Amino acid sequence: MAKMFLTVMIFVVFGPMPASGGEYALDVFKQRITPILLSPKPSSCTECHLSGVDLKQYIGDTQEETFAALRAAGLIDMQNPDKSKLLQFIKRTPDRQTPVGEKVRRMEYEAFRAWIRVAVKDPQLAAAKTKSDRLGLQLPLEVIRHARQDRVLRSFVENIWSEMGRCVNCHSPELNRNKIDRNGHTREDVDAISWVVPRDPAATLQKLVDTGNIDLDDPDASVVLTKPVGLEDHGGGPKFPLGGRTDKNFRRFLNDYAAVVNGKYKDAAQLPDQPQDVGVMTGQQLRIVDFPAKLGGKLLRAEIYRRRGNQWSKNPWAIAENPIHQTRRLWQSVVMAVAPRNSARAKKFKPKHLLPAGRYLIKIYIDREGKASKNRDYQLGDREFFGQVEIRGEWKPGYQPPKIIHAPVHD
DSSP states (O other), X not given: OHHHHHHHXXXXXXXXXXXXXXXXXXXXXXXXXXXXXXXXXXXXXXXXBSSSOOGGGGOOSSHHHHHHHHHHTTOOOSXXXXXXXXXXHHHOOOSSOOHHHHHHHHHHHHHHHHHHHHHTTOHHHHTOOOOOTTSSOOSOHHHHHHTBHXXXXXXXXXXXXXXXXXXXXXXXXXXXXGGTTSTTOOHHHHHHTOOOOTTOHHHHHHHHHHTTOSOSSOGGGOHHHHTTTTSSOOTTOOOSOTTSHHHHHHHHHHHHHHHHHTTOOOSGGGSOOOOSEEEEEEEEEEEEEOOOGGGTTOEEEEEEEEEETTEEOSSOSEEEEEEOOTTTSEEEEEEEEEEETTOHHHHTOOTTOOOXXXXXXXXXXXXXXXXXXXXXXXXXXXXXXXXXXXXXXXXXXXXXXXXXXXXXXXX
């Protein structure tokens, strides 16, 4: 009777006796981990990864399956559960945090920490050998890294943001206010085309997606490409030539971005190669005059080499591309400084990087047969070489006055 009385008193004062370690771990799993698996919302992983990684990939139908998979992947520390790699991964924060993302991350972290703490003490879970090929990362690490948000943003900056000087006058809210009440444009009209977020490439990319300017089903049909390249009506007129370097860069990013978002990459061999060089706008302008009238409308590419000591640079220091004016027998373009990727010079690039005063050799290539417009991946080469001109001295930025040279004499 005394023993029964003591048991009753314990129940009244302290509540029911706790379940065994295994039962308690299972309760935590069902109450805190399973809801993450069943949630239709993406996990916090998507703040750093556009595709290929989701916390749900590590959660099985049972805690035994989940624990065994996590332990086999080295994501659970049996001696120091709070130092488990899984918790470290969940705790990682992106450069641009959001209140919603932070709330989701905190919930996931606390849920897995609570479960791992009790799970490592359960002998049955520790001995679990259940293996499931369906749990964990399903893609090669190269593909996972390629889909990281920071890698994608770098590609956007290199391929599109670096050329925003072509777009800001009409599409930046800092510069397009003067278009309100001109040609019938209302404030709403101008706001609708203001997809550039000043000094914020990440927000600009998101706005391009949100406003439908990027077509994830048919990237080459993206409005951010078709209008400036002249494939459809554009209030600002063509901004760069079909098949030119800028067209190639825009298409490179748009097709890669759509493939990442849509999860099309399954193998490292499918990943695109990086371009060999990187570039930034200089704000300096080059004009070439006195072309034969028959070359009007033809795409011209100028490669600009710098004289250092007794020789010209091996690689171009800058390039410029545009069609020759249809009737005025001249060509003009803003100059883009370029350098081999990861070179010492490329690492010194800054926005509006200027070419220093000096001695330069300008090699001129003209697409007389229109090959680039027929095949947008075509690269102008020796067959399109037209001639070269040497210049010296200072090169001031700005549309007026440009650096002016005469076209080389040519048959």
